[in-house]
Amino acid sequence: MTNLALWGGIGAVVIASTIGDVLQSRAMKEIGDLGLMRQERGLFGVIRRVMSNPRFMLGLVFMAIGFFSLLITLSWGDVSVVGPATASLTFIANALVARVYLKENVDRRRWLAAIFVAGGVALLAL
Amino acid sequence: MTVRKYIVLFAVAAFAACGDVSLSRGMKVVGAVTLAGLPSLFTALLNPWVVLGILLLIGFFISYLTALSWADLTYVLPGTAVSYILTVSLAKFFLHEHVSVWRWLGVALITIGVGFVATGPEATPGAHRHNRDAGREAVTLADAGSEA
Numbered sequence: 001m002t003n004l005a006l007w008g009g010i011g012a013v014v015i016a017s018t019i020g021d022v023l024q025s026r027a028m029k030e031i032g033d034l035g036l037m038r039q040e041r042g043l044f045g046v047i048r049r050v051m052s053n054p055r056f057m058l059g060l061v062f063m064a065i066g067f068f069s070l071l072i073t074l075s076w077g078d079v080s081v082v083g084p085a086t087a088s089l090t091f092i093a094n095a096l097v098a099r100v101y102l103k104e105n106v107d108r109r110r111w112l113a114a115i116f117v118a119g120g121v122a123l124l125a126l
Numbered sequence: 127m128t129v130r131k132y133i134v135l136f137a138v139a140a141f142a143a144c145g146d147v148s149l150s151r152g153m154k155v156v157g158a159v160t161l162a163g164l165p166s167l168f169t170a171l172l173n174p175w176v177v178l179g180i181l182l183l184i185g186f187f188i189s190y191l192t193a194l195s196w197a198d199l200t201y202v203l204p205g206t207a208v209s210y211i212l213t214v215s216l217a218k219f220f221l222h223e224h225v226s227v228w229r230w231l232g233v234a235l236i237t238i239g240v241g242f243v244a245t246g247p248e249a250t251p252g253a254h255r256h257n258r259d260a261g262r263e264a265v266t267l268a269d270a271g272s273e274a
Binding site for chain 2 (some may be wrong): 021022024025028029030031032033034035036050091094095098099102103104105106107109110112113114115116117119120121122123124126
């Protein structure tokens with residue numbers, strides 16, 4: 001498998017995982033504090049509320065797409081490249097998309113956190 | 127942040143690390159899975175370590191969603207990267223794997239990254255349903271400040 005296909009696969013994993021992550025984060029922001037909700041509605045009320053959120057379900061679909069693209073990409077290249085590359089690039093992609101789509105306040109401190117963690121995860125492959 | 131919230135964040139990291147290590151230990155017993163031997167994936171489900179790993183990862187998902195319900199994604203993801211540190215430590219002391227100097231350096235970088243995010247606020251004001259009022263209040267105060 002060519003390098004281009006391998007990095008295409010890694011890109012697909014990063015995009016699908018990031019979309020899945022931000023959709024789920026958006027869904028949980030809409031639903032609100034699960035701890036407080038459990039006190040009011042009970043555990044089954046919380047489960048029903050989460051499962052009936054369309055963004056949460058769409059997020060699950062994208063997480064599944066990310067997982068299966070990861071499995072396929074792993075069959076094209078070494079796990080020592082694919083694993084850390086997808087994990088560290090997903091940290092950076094999430095910070096970018098969270099700022100735009102989730103309107104999160106991604107200040108310098110959070111950027112440094114994302115970059116240090118992404119770098120550290122990449123080093124774990126060595 | 128309350129103690130309960132720190133416990134939830136630590137649970138995210140601990141469930142993820144213990145789940146991965148448990149699955150890894152189970153799959154080492156089951157052996158490599160090939161496309162031709164796909165049915166062996168089902169026998170993997172009979173391995174107690176694999177079952178424990180799946181239960182722990184369900185615990186991870188529940189605590190992860192709970193954390194996202196009151197904290198930003200850009201806080202939860204780097205904040206719970208403690209799981210990588212736990213995984214390397216468990217791999218070293220529980221699975222007796224060799225951990226290179228580069229991996230320990232990676233652990234050091236992750237620790238610094240977690241330190242950066244952990245010292246800041248966990249949520250953007252007004253981003254979560256239960257703190258929408260806090261967001262409006264922050265905007266009003268900012269407006270009042272700019273008018274003054």
